[in-house]
Amino acid sequence: MIELEGLTKRYGEKVAVNNLTFTVRPGMVTGFLGPNGAGKSTTMRMMLGLDRPTAGHVRIDGKRYEQLKDPLTYMGALLDAKAMHGGRSAYNHLLCLAQSNGIARKRVDEVLDTVGLTAVARKKAKGFSLGMGQRLGIAGALLGDPRILMFDEPVNGLDPEGIHWIRHLMKSLAAQGRTVFVSSHLMSEMALTADHLVVIGQGRLLADTSMADFIARNSRSYVRIRTPQRERLLDVLHGAGITVVETGNGTLEVDGGKSELIGELAAQHQLVLHELSPQQASLEEAFMQLTAESVEYHAHTDAPAPRPWGDDWKRG
Numbered sequence: 001m002i003e004l005e006g007l008t009k010r011y012g013e014k015v016a017v018n019n020l021t022f023t024v025r026p027g028m029v030t031g032f033l034g035p036n037g038a039g040k041s042t043t044m045r046m047m048l049g050l051d052r053p054t055a056g057h058v059r060i061d062g063k064r065y066e067q068l069k070d071p072l073t074y075m076g077a078l079l080d081a082k083a084m085h086g087g088r089s090a091y092n093h094l095l096c097l098a099q100s101n102g103i104a105r106k107r108v109d110e111v112l113d114t115v116g117l118t119a120v121a122r123k124k125a126k127g128f129s130l131g132m133g134q135r136l137g138i139a140g141a142l143l144g145d146p147r148i149l150m151f152d153e154p155v156n157g158l159d160p161e162g163i164h165w166i167r168h169l170m171k172s173l174a175a176q177g178r179t180v181f182v183s184s185h186l187m188s189e190m191a192l193t194a195d196h197l198v199v200i201g202q203g204r205l206l207a208d209t210s211m212a213d214f215i216a217r218n219s220r221s222y223v224r225i226r227t228p229q230r231e232r233l234l235d236v237l238h239g240a241g242i243t244v245v246e247t248g249n250g251t252l253e254v255d256g257g258k259s260e261l262i263g264e265l266a267a268q269h270q271l272v273l274h275e276l277s278p279q280q281a282s283l284e285e286a287f288m289q290l291t292a293e294s295v296e297y298h299a300h301t302d303a304p305a306p307r308p309w310g311d312d313w314k315r316g
Contacts, residue, residue, distance in 0.1 A: 001025055001179055002047060002148060006056030009042050009203075016042045018203035019056070024181045026147070029174045031194030031211075032183040035291050039203040040183050041079075044152055048077055060148065072101040072144030078137040079152045086126030090117055090136050093125055094143060103144055111139040116165075130157030138166065148179040155189055167193050187284035201291050211283070218290045219281030223259045225252040226275035227266075236269050237262070251275070 002024040009017040017039040024030045034040050045051040047058050049065035060068060060075055068074045084093050094108045112118050115135040120128075125136060134157050141149055151170070155163045170193055174180045184190050190197075197214045199207040207214055222245075227233050230252070237244050237254070242262070245253040254262060259278045266273050281289075 001061055002181060003059040003062075004043075004047075004056070005059075007043065007046060007053055007058060008055040009039070009046060009051060010054045015203055017046070017053075020200065020203070020205055021056075022198050022205060022208045024148075024179055024198070025196075026179040027174060027177050028195040029170050029180045029182060029193050030196045030198060031190045032181060032198050032200075033190065033287060034200040034206075037202075038200045038291075040200065041152065043200070044077075044079060044150060044183065047150065048075070048079070070101045070103075070144070072097065072103065072146060074144075074146055075148040075150065076141035076144055076146040077150040077152075078134075078141045078154060079150075080137075082133060084125050084133075084136065084140075087124055089122045089124055090128075090139075091121040093136065094139060097140055097143055101144055107143060107145070111142045114142060114169075115139045131159060131162055134158055135162070138169075146178075149173055149181070151180075151182045153184055153186075154182060155184065155186055163189060187282070187287060191283040199287070199290060201293070206290055214290075215281060215283060215286045218286035220255065221257060221278070221280045223254045223257070223262060224275060224277050224279050225254065225262065225273065226250060227252075227271060227273050229271050232269070233266065233271050233273075236265050236271065240265055253279075 004023070005021050007017055007020040008015070020043060032040055032044075042051060046053050047060075047065070058065065065071065065075070088096070090112065091108060094111065095105065097103070098105060098108055109118070112121050115138050117132065117135055117139065120132065125133065128136065134154065138151070138154060141151065154166050154170075158166060167189060170180050170182060174195070182190075182193065191211070194211055196210055197207060198205070199214070207218075209217070225233070230250075233252070234244060240261075242254055242258060245255075247253055257278060259276055263273070263276055266276075
């Protein structure tokens with residue numbers, strides 16, 4: 001379990017993390033979300049004792065990180081896949097970590113097999129692709145067989161097979177009762193992987209809730225309807241006190257989860273429905289809605305397109 005209480009980090013006048021309090025619990029995958037500049041990386045570095053908080057504290061199973069004996073056996077982390085000596089082989093990189101943390105040599109072979117790098121174990125890390133570097137970083141996080149795991153952008157550089165693998169790895173680790181904390185900008189993967197979400201913006205806590213509750217609270221749910229008997233259906237729904245929005249493209253929308261009631265009313269009045277489908281926003285849409293006021297860098301879709309690289313440009 002990871003417990004944050006009043007965690008704050010200032011850099012001069014800049015407040016990077018502002019009074020964060022939340023708990024990352026075992027037995028589930030907790031997603032850590034926020035716009036660029038929200039303070040996610042700073043928070044994760046303070047969890048690992050790499051940055052010192054200005055105020056507040058972090059407890060790892062009730063202890064500060066620096067109080068942990070053989071910390072890799074308590075908490076494994078992937079923050080930067082490039083944080084390794086490029087002149088060492090994958091095997092020797094992990095062996096150095098193992099020997100400095102009192103971990104048996106045989107564990108190196110086990111984690112190399114787990115992440116699929118056994119065939120390249122003796123090759124130097126500097127020749128690895130981004131995806132292979134990610135796998136080696138994940139192997140380092142797993143090396144101590146820790147009860148707590150932290151991953152920052154774990155799918156970065158992985159191919160579809162690798163993304164599928166890391167998704168199921170995190171879920172299986174959580175199913176074993178471990179604490180899994182993962183930060184990612186890839187919303188589609190987070191939606192498939194995380195059970196719980198912690199969302200921050202401009203260093204402040206915005207949400208600490210389940211995936212389902214987060215989407216429900218920060219998005220619109222509605223029922224979409226298509227029918228060749230539009231006017232009759234409108235009369236029936238209005239008669240039942242149901243408010244209908246006409247979208248102008250031949251479909252009707254009803255806010256809330258009323259699909260069963262609408263289907264029953266249509267059947268009672270012998271109305272034909274070509275579509276009756278509940279709609280709910282994606283995690284990405286709910287995230288954008290919640291964090292709209294916390295985004296530090298805004299791009300503008302109506303900005304003029306870049307000028308082409310032609311002779312006119314060169315003369316300018």
